[in-house]
Amino acid sequence: MGDxxxxxxxxxxxxxVELYIPREVAHDTVTxxxxxxxxxxxxxxxxxxxxQRSFVGEIRRFEDMARRTRFxxxxxxxxxxPILIRPLSDSAPLITVGPRAARTIDELxxxxxxxxxxxxxxxxxxxxxxxxxxxxxxxxxVLRETAVFFDMAETQQTEVRSSFDDSSAPLLQYDDRExxxxxxxxxxxxxxxxxxxxxxxxTLERVLWRLLRGNLYMNHTDxxxxxxxPVTGVETRKNVFIIFAHGESILAKIRKVAESxxxxxxxxxxxADKRADSLREVTARLEDVQTxxxxxxxxxxxxxxxxxxxxSRWQDVVCKEKAIYETMNFFNYDxxxxxxxxxxxxPTRDLVVIQAALRRATEESGTNVVPILHELPTNKTPPxxxxxxxxxxxxxxxxxxxxxxxxxxxxxxxxxIITFPFLFAIMFGDIGHGLIILFAALYxxxxxxxxxxxxxGEITAIFFSxxxxxxxxxxxSLYTGLIYNDIFSRTLHLWRSGWDWVDMNGMEVGVPxxxxxxxGLDPAWRAADNGLVFSNSYKxxxxxxxxxxxxxxxxxxxxxx
Amino acid sequence: MASLFPVVFLFIVxxxxxxxxxxxxxxxxxxxxxxxAIMLTFxxxxxxxxxxxxxxxxxxxxxxxxxxxET
Numbered sequence: 001m002g003d004x005x006x007x008x009x010x011x012x013x014x015x016x017v018e019l020y021i022p023r024e025v026a027h028d029t030v031t032x033x034x035x036x037x038x039x040x041x042x043x044x045x046x047x048x049x050x051x052q053r054s055f056v057g058e059i060r061r062f063e064d065m066a067r068r069t070r071f072x073x074x075x076x077x078x079x080x081x082p083i084l085i086r087p088l089s090d091s092a093p094l095i096t097v098g099p100r101a102a103r104t105i106d107e108l109x110x111x112x113x114x115x116x117x118x119x120x121x122x123x124x125x126x127x128x129x130x131x132x133x134x135x136x137x138x139x140x141x142v143l144r145e146t147a148v149f150f151d152m153a154e155t156q157q158t159e160v161r162s163s164f165d166d167s168s169a170p171l172l173q174y175d176d177r178e179x180x181x182x183x184x185x186x187x188x189x190x191x192x193x194x195x196x197x198x199x200x201x202x203t204l205e206r207v208l209w210r211l212l213r214g215n216l217y218m219n220h221t222d223x224x225x226x227x228x229x230p231v232t233g234v235e236t237r238k239n240v241f242i243i244f245a246h247g248e249s250i251l252a253k254i255r256k257v258a259e260s261x262x263x264x265x266x267x268x269x270x271x272a273d274k275r276a277d278s279l280r281e282v283t284a285r286l287e288d289v290q291t292x293x294x295x296x297x298x299x300x301x302x303x304x305x306x307x308x309x310x311x312s313r314w315q316d317v318v319c320k321e322k323a324i325y326e327t328m329n330f331f332n333y334d335x336x337x338x339x340x341x342x343x344x345x346x347p348t349r350d351l352v353v354i355q356a357a358l359r360r361a362t363e364e365s366g367t368n369v370v371p372i373l374h375e376l377p378t379n380k381t382p383p384x385x386x387x388x389x390x391x392x393x394x395x396x397x398x399x400x401x402x403x404x405x406x407x408x409x410x411x412x413x414x415x416x417i418i419t420f421p422f423l424f425a426i427m428f429g430d431i432g433h434g435l436i437i438l439f440a441a442l443y444x445x446x447x448x449x450x451x452x453x454x455x456x457g458e459i460t461a462i463f464f465s466x467x468x469x470x471x472x473x474x475x476x477s478l479y480t481g482l483i484y485n486d487i488f489s490r491t492l493h494l495w496r497s498g499w500d501w502v503d504m505n506g507m508e509v510g511v512p513x514x515x516x517x518x519x520g521l522d523p524a525w526r527a528a529d530n531g532l533v534f535s536n537s538y539k540x541x542x543x544x545x546x547x548x549x550x551x552x553x554x555x556x557x558x559x560x561x
Numbered sequence: 562m563a564s565l566f567p568v569v570f571l572f573i574v575x576x577x578x579x580x581x582x583x584x585x586x587x588x589x590x591x592x593x594x595x596x597x598a599i600m601l602t603f604x605x606x607x608x609x610x611x612x613x614x615x616x617x618x619x620x621x622x623x624x625x626x627x628x629x630x631e632t
Contacts, residue, residue, distance in 0.1 A: 005589065006590075007592070007593035007594070008593060009597075389591075392594060414594065414597055415597065417598055418601040418602055479609075483609055483613050498617065499623070499624055507626070507628065508626050508627070508628050516614065520610075521617075527626055528625060528626050529624075529625060530624060531624060534624070538612075538613070538616045541616065542609065545608075546609070546612075
């Protein structure tokens with residue numbers, strides 16, 4: 001009964017093995033065994049604190065590198081335009097075994113550190129530049145709006161002193177401008193100008209009015225565009241305000257109140273020419289800052305693209321190395337003889353494969369020492385291992401979720417391949433819908449190789465991993481649909497019905513013809529008013545019968561175990 | 562004609578199919594899996610058909626419906 005091959009009927013026979021691994025070849029050996037995935041190691045140092053184990057330093061190093069790769073991923077995700085991360089199947093692997101391995105890891109550490117430092121620095125400068133931009137934009141608004149205020153003040157002023165030229169005319173000489181400035185000072189009040197959030201304006205007005213007993217003139221306008229905070233992305237709406245008052249103490253009070261309400265004050269000159277100069281200066285600086293900001297953004301993006309090229313294989317290496325050193329922490333380190341002693345379980349069938357892997361590790365590391373595998377006789381219960389392929393994997397996973405069978409017990413996963421989809425089909429029972437899920441499963445299986453490599457969404461991944469289960473469910477649903485005589489809730493008349501319709505007392509009654517509908521439910525029942533009465537009782541009885549038989553089947557398994 | 566003859570006949574056919582499967586599935590790493598699957602399929606399908614057939618052989622009630630309205 002399949003003696004040469006292992007079957008899914010019972011879990012595989014396991015052997016307890018002991019490995020003596022010399023220190024030089026330890027890392028490469030564990031890498032090879034890790035790739036095989038056939039050995040389960042026991043923890044030989046259960047009483048040791050995780051911080052006191054032998055390879056804590058290496059693990060810390062890789063944890064640091066893992067943190068850096070996570071940082072890169074978060075930075076790439078923050079970018080507005082998506083950056084391509086080269087998938088693992090497409091990247092060239094990093095060689096982590098052999099004599100050059102230590103150099104490769106050191107280089108990787110350095111590269112990751114450099115990238116991280118550069119990214120952090122760029123983020124810092126981007127933030128600072130964004131803040132400068134915001135300030136300069138506000139200053140520009142303030143300058144523009146106060147120009148409007150002063151123009152209004154000037155027009156009123158020229159009515160009084162019409163013999164003087166307009167002080168905003170740029171053709172006047174500097175001296176004349178100065179004298180004019182001093183003479184117009186009598187009519188000009190000192191002022192405080194700045195920006196404040198729109199919601200605070202009425203409060204500010206009220207407070208100042210009460211405080212200064214009305215000895216002020218305040219004007220304000222809205223700034224049309226909202227300001228977006230570069231860090232949080234919150235929008236704030238601001239207004240430009242200008243407060244005219246007379247007297248140093250009053251001005252000082254105004255400044256204090258305004259700053260306490262969160263306003264930003266800007267030094268504005270009363271002279272129109274100087275204001276025009278400031279406006280030009282602010283605009284020029286704004287352009288400069290924006291250019292630098294743009295270039296920083298570009299540099300950051302190109303840096304992230306370089307990172308994106310290599311990110312998958314860095315992550316892969318870091319993950320694997322961490323796992324390798326964690327496994328090596330399970331081993332007993334004999335310091336005097338510089339060997340690691342490992343104990344574990346492996347399937348008896350795979351002993352040869354493991355020996356080959358050990359020899360491969362020796363060859364790759366370039367040393368001459370060979371790890372030794374030693375089989376131990378033991379009384380302990382080995383772990384349960386069932387060898388699955390891509391078809392049986394899904395069913396075994398479902399059975400394992402109910403609990404793993406004990407060692408060498410009859411494996412219910414084997415029978416679940418058929419019973420699980422069959423019981424599903426009894427509940428499903430429609431040819432049309434069965435065809436739909438059958439085609440869905442066939443589509444997934446046809447694209448198996450392509451889909452296995454790309455990243456699927458969470459829900460799609462669940463369906464993809466169960467594609468063979470869905471295939472069988474579809475096939476059995478076709479069969480049960482035939483039995484229930486249901487295709488998209490309509491009946492098939494494949495044979496002659498066993499009932500004739502006869503008119504009796506105004507109702508059509510079925511008269512048995514003596515024939516039985518040979519396969520499945522008679523279509524006459526679908527047309528009948530009492531069809532449900534019959535089909536419900538039929539289905540209930542069938543469920544009970546099949547359920548009882550199913551349970552009896554599993555009884556025989558426990559007998560066999 | 563509404564007899565249980567088909568039930569018994571198909572049961573014998575099923576037994577025959579099971580024996581054939583047991584003997585004829587080629588040896589290989591998947592022999593046990595394939596054999597179990599095919600045998601279980603045959604048994605389950607026969608069982609379902611048998612219950613359906615036997616439910617209709619000696620019916621306890623007859624279908625009735627209100628007559629279709631003539632247009």
